[in-house]
Amino acid sequence: MTSSGAVMVVIGTRPEAIKLAPVVLALRALSLPVCVCLTGQHPEMAGEALAFFGIDADVNLALMRPGQSLAELTERAVGAAALLLARERPAWMIVQGDTTSALAGAIAARQAGIPVAHVEAGLRSFDLAQPYPEELNRTLIARLATLHFAPTPGAEANLRAEGIPDTAIEVTGNTVVDALYRTVETLPAIPPRPRRLVLATLHRRENRETAFPGIIGALAEIAARGDTDVLLPRHPGCAPGTYAPLEAILSARLVPPMPYPAFVSALSAAYLVITDSGGVQEEASALGVPTLVVRALTERPEVVEAGTALIVNTARNDILAAATRLLDDSAAHRRMAIASTRIGDGKAAERIARRLQGEICAVRRPAA
Numbered sequence: 001m002t003s004s005g006a007v008m009v010v011i012g013t014r015p016e017a018i019k020l021a022p023v024v025l026a027l028r029a030l031s032l033p034v035c036v037c038l039t040g041q042h043p044e045m046a047g048e049a050l051a052f053f054g055i056d057a058d059v060n061l062a063l064m065r066p067g068q069s070l071a072e073l074t075e076r077a078v079g080a081a082a083l084l085l086a087r088e089r090p091a092w093m094i095v096q097g098d099t100t101s102a103l104a105g106a107i108a109a110r111q112a113g114i115p116v117a118h119v120e121a122g123l124r125s126f127d128l129a130q131p132y133p134e135e136l137n138r139t140l141i142a143r144l145a146t147l148h149f150a151p152t153p154g155a156e157a158n159l160r161a162e163g164i165p166d167t168a169i170e171v172t173g174n175t176v177v178d179a180l181y182r183t184v185e186t187l188p189a190i191p192p193r194p195r196r197l198v199l200a201t202l203h204r205r206e207n208r209e210t211a212f213p214g215i216i217g218a219l220a221e222i223a224a225r226g227d228t229d230v231l232l233p234r235h236p237g238c239a240p241g242t243y244a245p246l247e248a249i250l251s252a253r254l255v256p257p258m259p260y261p262a263f264v265s266a267l268s269a270a271y272l273v274i275t276d277s278g279g280v281q282e283e284a285s286a287l288g289v290p291t292l293v294v295r296a297l298t299e300r301p302e303v304v305e306a307g308t309a310l311i312v313n314t315a316r317n318d319i320l321a322a323a324t325r326l327l328d329d330s331a332a333h334r335r336m337a338i339a340s341t342r343i344g345d346g347k348a349a350e351r352i353a354r355r356l357q358g359e360i361c362a363v364r365r366p367a368a
């Protein structure tokens, strides 16, 4: 099969769009042809996030169906990606992170003999049950990838421990910081707020049934203090009733998923973040916004080492105690409010594009 020489980029969800947009732009800046393929896993939000960066998808596989299981999505995504790869014959396939779309893209490419580059490689919680299915997906993608773009030295160490050779790993920083820095530059000045903003996001699948009521209960109490505004953009993966206890509290605002620049603007203005999101931990650390992680663990130890995040798990009283401390003790808050570059320096996409350019040129160059 003759390759078209293009790089195919598979994007399923909003965070993949945000984290791969800088890579698409960096590849284009090197005049490498790029084919952007949406799987439709987050039907509107991924396209919307790409559009903010001036990127239109070349292909939309529109794979989501109501009530579709993860197994059905995986099966349909592998099949559709295989057909697309047979038609487009790219030189490389890029997948990002840990979604079902990324895993399906990697399987289809590997089966078609197309090398896979994995962006945000090597994050590990070492527990296949949490985050689920993300830990499973990213561990499997590591077995399929040819090139592993690790965001941090810690992620690189995880890959080495799994037997990935040094030559196949490059430490680049996380592209989320590239996207963030670019976006912050475009924001208008943020006016001062009468009350401190507590920005929350919640969506982890393994927390939905058991842990959400406690977390929401803690958020409701924080809102009831009267000296904070709690803002919680809903996640499309969560049922509408999930956030019910917050609805009745005046200073709590439940809003639809926010467009990426509006979310970054809120994050920049936030006094405190409470989240189970991976990307939001990274962004808050880069901006120096103190963060309470409402999970049992994080696969991003860098945000804890940087001092910007604390793992508080999901018990209502623990969340409340940690939030109250940061709201009432300004010195404790100040100690955490220091922007860190441990997650990335804003140049990750450039490093990824240059390495891929080198790989593509090495194949094209005739043997001496």
Ligand SMILES: CC(=O)N[C@@H]1[C@@H](OP(=O)(O)OP(=O)(O)OC[C@H]2O[C@@H](n3ccc(=O)[nH]c3=O)[C@H](O)[C@@H]2O)O[C@H](CO)[C@@H](O)[C@@H]1O
Pocket: 013, 014, 015, 016, 018, 019, 096, 097, 098, 099, 102, 120, 123, 131, 134, 176, 201, 203, 233, 234, 256, 257, 258, 259, 260, 261, 263, 264, 276, 277, 278, 279, 280, 283
């Ligand atoms: C286990 C795990 O940690 N996995 C992660 C997971 O994603 P996540 O947990 O980061 O997912 P979310 O929280 O949905 O997205 C967050 C992004 O969304 C933006 N945002 C948020 C609210 C809003 O109203 N509007 C927005 O625009 C926000 O700025 C941020 O960039 O999959 C990714 C893909 O593979 C992986 O990279 C990543 O490891």
